[in-house]
Amino acid sequence: MSELPVEPAAVRTRLSVMMFLQYAIWGAWLPILYPFLLGHRQMSLDEVGMILAGGAVGAIIGPFIAGQVADRYFSTEKFLGISHLLGAVLVWFLAGIDAFAAFLAISVLYGLIYAPTLALTNSISFHHLPDRDKDFGKVRVWGTVGWIVAGIAIGQWLLAKHSPAEQLDAVEAARASLEALSSNGAGEAEITTAESTLQQASDGLAASQNAGRADAFRLSAIMGVLMGLYCFSLPHTPPAKNAKEANATKAAIREIRRQPLVTLFFLAVPISIIHQFYFVHTSQFLTEIQNRAGGEDLAEAINAVFGVGGGGLMTIGQMTEIAVLALIPLFAKKVSRKTLLGLGIVAYALRMALFAYLPAIHASTGISELVIAIAGVALHGFCFGCFIFVAFMVVDEETTPDVRASAQNLFNLVIIGIGIIVGSWFATSIVGAWATRADGSTDYTALFGVPMWISIACLIALVALYPKRKRSDVVEPTPDVEDDSESSSE
Numbered sequence: 001m002s003e004l005p006v007e008p009a010a011v012r013t014r015l016s017v018m019m020f021l022q023y024a025i026w027g028a029w030l031p032i033l034y035p036f037l038l039g040h041r042q043m044s045l046d047e048v049g050m051i052l053a054g055g056a057v058g059a060i061i062g063p064f065i066a067g068q069v070a071d072r073y074f075s076t077e078k079f080l081g082i083s084h085l086l087g088a089v090l091v092w093f094l095a096g097i098d099a100f101a102a103f104l105a106i107s108v109l110y111g112l113i114y115a116p117t118l119a120l121t122n123s124i125s126f127h128h129l130p131d132r133d134k135d136f137g138k139v140r141v142w143g144t145v146g147w148i149v150a151g152i153a154i155g156q157w158l159l160a161k162h163s164p165a166e167q168l169d170a171v172e173a174a175r176a177s178l179e180a181l182s183s184n185g186a187g188e189a190e191i192t193t194a195e196s197t198l199q200q201a202s203d204g205l206a207a208s209q210n211a212g213r214a215d216a217f218r219l220s221a222i223m224g225v226l227m228g229l230y231c232f233s234l235p236h237t238p239p240a241k242n243a244k245e246a247n248a249t250k251a252a253i254r255e256i257r258r259q260p261l262v263t264l265f266f267l268a269v270p271i272s273i274i275h276q277f278y279f280v281h282t283s284q285f286l287t288e289i290q291n292r293a294g295g296e297d298l299a300e301a302i303n304a305v306f307g308v309g310g311g312g313l314m315t316i317g318q319m320t321e322i323a324v325l326a327l328i329p330l331f332a333k334k335v336s337r338k339t340l341l342g343l344g345i346v347a348y349a350l351r352m353a354l355f356a357y358l359p360a361i362h363a364s365t366g367i368s369e370l371v372i373a374i375a376g377v378a379l380h381g382f383c384f385g386c387f388i389f390v391a392f393m394v395v396d397e398e399t400t401p402d403v404r405a406s407a408q409n410l411f412n413l414v415i416i417g418i419g420i421i422v423g424s425w426f427a428t429s430i431v432g433a434w435a436t437r438a439d440g441s442t443d444y445t446a447l448f449g450v451p452m453w454i455s456i457a458c459l460i461a462l463v464a465l466y467p468k469r470k471r472s473d474v475v476e477p478t479p480d481v482e483d484d485s486e487s488s489s490e
Contacts, residue, residue: 008130011235015125015139018234020146021227022121025084026114027147027318028154028220029091031311032213035284037103039210045436047100049428052280053421054104055111060417075238076124080117081231087113088224095217115416119409128235137325144322148315150223152305154216155312162212163308167205171291174198199441202291209287209309216311255399256407260337263465264391265414270458271387272419273426274348277451280427282377283310285355285444289373298368313373317380324385337394338466344387345462349455351379356448388415 037043037051074082090110097103122140129135178194186194256265287310293299306312331340354361354376362369392408399407435447 011128012135012139016142018121019139019143021223023143024146024150025220025223025227028150029216031151031283031314032216032309034280035210036213041098043100045428045432049425051104051107052424054108056417056420057108060413061112075236076120077231077234077237080120081228083113083117084224084231085228088221088228091217091224092221095214124237127237141322144318148318151315152307152312155307155309157215158209158212158309159303159307162209163205164208167208170201171205174201205291206287259467261398264394267458267461268414269419269422270454272415273423274451274454276420276423277427282314286310286313286373289369293370299370314377316374316377320378320381321384324381325389328385337390340386340390342459342462344383345455345459347379347382349452351376352448352452352455356445356452
């Protein structure tokens with residue numbers, strides 16, 4: 001069994017490596033899942049929605065099962081190691097499975113195994129960091145870096161190995177022909193034909209890239225094995241055997257019934273739905289834009305850094321997330337929580353608006369479609385930082401110390417569990433199907449317009465319902481919560 005190093009820097013380094021691998025495993029395949037299933041495996045929208053929701057079901061149930069095991073029977077580092085080794089096997093199989101039922105079953109099982117490790121890596125960090133308030137952010141940011149590195153690696157791999165030169169040349173020739181016809185004042189019929197040719201060339205290139213996305217699961221599996229083996233070297237973290245955990249959850253439910261938590265939990269589901277629209281559809285959306293851009297100088301420069309396939313370009317959102325999270329402590333004491341949450345919702349609405357009306361913005365301003373799309377992706381940092389991150393801060397501030405962890409888990413369950421299940425179904429079977437044209441292409445104005453209006457509705461609800469005050473005071477334990485804790489622990 002490994003011993004905890006004396007030097008705090010050594011502790012931070014070991015835990016930072018853990019966080020890097022933890023989120024690189026996830027970031028390798030999650031952004032490309034939708035176009036892989038829909039574009040390569042040829043699954044229906046309903047089937048894709050069920051698979052996305054199936055993983056979230058595992059995310060809801062898994063932590064409860066793992067919590068009982070890790071808190072009572074296994075040391076955390078051993079539980080993490082075994083979980084990641086099992087998860088690596090499952091995610092490797094996902095690369096080769098083409099049957100819906102089998103893919104769904106493996107996805108649910110993988111969610112059961114992987115989801116608990118998210119909370120447990122936080123737990124092991126809190127247990128061993130000398131100053132959790134000062135050091136945890138420095139450790140956790142390496143998880144975001146891992147996500148970025150994995151996304152760019154997949155994008156570069158798709159560009160190098162799954163973007164055939166002849167298809168790239170066909171896209172460039174079709175794009176150049178369309179530009180020449182447009183600048184020479186060609187007739188509408190000629191331009192329409194050229195647009196169709198460009199679309200066909202882009203579709204052929206996308207098909208090759210969709211097939212290559214299977215390698216993202218294989219990369220995730222390789223990193224899962226590395227993570228599993230590495231976890232056995234982490235500092236020993238024995239089971240807590242906390243008998244009051246279930247009771248604390250019950251007490252936390254009592255506390256979230258009052259303001260501002262009741263409004264925050266109310267908004268969590270629609271915000272999670274909006275979030276899911278982004279993670280389900282953006283990779284394919286960006287892939288089409290990147291492929292249409294063809295040999296443009298800007299496109300070539302961007303592809304050289306981020307690769308193709310959308311996933312690499314989406315890491316710009318994680319980059320801005322790091323910047324926003326670094327800035328939040330500078331404003332947290334000066335700006336109300338309501339204002340920060342509102343800024344996050346505005347960012348959600350603006351991002352969806354840029355995606356929905358991208359062609360119109362491009363036509364009226366002349367700004368490159370790629371630049372507009374990147375601006376929308378970059379807003380992810382404000383969406384996550386100003387709403388999701390600040391929301392967890394509010395939950396921490398507005399609950400008593402003895403139920404704080406349980407309240408955080410409940411909010412996490414709503415965000416990555418219930419919200420993703422509802423959001424996956426809504427973004428695929430309902431809105432996704434409605435926004436699909438007769439020829440199978442997607443009407444992105446209709447698709448992204450829905451979460452834009454949901455964002456606006458959430459902003460109105462926040463303004464109307466969230467109480468006005470500059471800073472939240474930590475609440476004091478109330479007698480009825482304490483009495484309930486004692487009676488429930490029997």
